[in-house]
Amino acid sequence: ERSESMTLLQTDENLITRADVDEDFKQSIMDAGAESVAVCFQCGTCTGACPSGRRTPYRIRGVVRRAVMGLKEDVISDDSIWMCTTCYECQERCPRGIKIVDIVKIIRNQAAAAGYMAPAHKMTGLFVTKTGHGVPINDATMALRKSVGLDELPPTTHQFPEALEEVQTIIKATGFDNLIGYNWETG
Ligand code: SF4
Ligand code: SF4
Structure with missing residues (x-):
């Protein structure tokens, strides 16, 4: 049996464990048409192409990673998700054809609903x-x-x-x- 305290991710500020995984959040991203996110292999092409990330702490690869892991609270409370300009550079270049901007929009909608709008x-x-x-x-x-x-x-x-x-x-x-x-x- 997997422990709730099992470490999934260590960020600068937090230790993220299995208890932080929100399966409904993960499913909502898939249901909204971003099911292709499951084939992300973390190549980083999206972050490399992102003009916003060059000037801000925003890192789209990490956002996609945390979203696919179902780390809802961690992702929606991240101020950097509001730094995406929806320019679609990342989506144009993703070798897996992932609808990255859809994912950002879904995350922002949920962030706004939870009171995190920038x-x-x-x-x-x-x-x-x-x-x-x-x-x-x-x-x-x-x-x-x-x-x-x-x-x-x-x-x-x-x-x-x-x-x-x-x-x-x-x-x-x-x-x-x-x-x-x-x-x-x-x-
Ligand atoms: Fe994942 Fe696509 Fe970004 Fe590569 S470019 S890390 S496959 S979302
Ligand atoms: Fe970056 Fe957003 Fe443009 Fe993608 S759509 S490259 S995440 S600013």
Whole structure:
């Protein structure tokens, strides 16, 4: 019989044991279409290709490894998972064709549900809720658009403010407002 205290992984800060394995988390990653993660052989090509990892502590190979081991709490509480830019470089180069970015998205969804969303991502969520955009438009952006022959305002909620209501309906229906702590009274 395998002991709960059996060491699975030693990180800089933690000793991870079998008691840390969350089989439901592991299965949720497989169920969401990332079943190919099981064939990861830890070659490190993903980390080598990752532009974010070159500038931050983010190491996608380790994230994939810990996810496939079912180390939910360890992975979702890792601040570095929010440093992925979803550029798909890793996925393009993975020799096993693993849907790495899907895995990152699944992990982030579970991290957000557990209250671990990064402040910068929460802020983007607030802008989307308030304006329908992750990045607010400003005079400089409008001038730049005009200088290259575009309308000052993009054909989004900026041109069609009535569409904001639809955006907010989706945000309420999905509970995203709760995840980012949005207060509909005070904004
Ligand atoms: Fe695993 Fe693919 Fe990354 Fe290699 S490139 S470590 S196979 S996810
Ligand atoms: Fe790195 Fe994310 Fe880009 Fe993959 S998608 S290379 S993990 S930043």
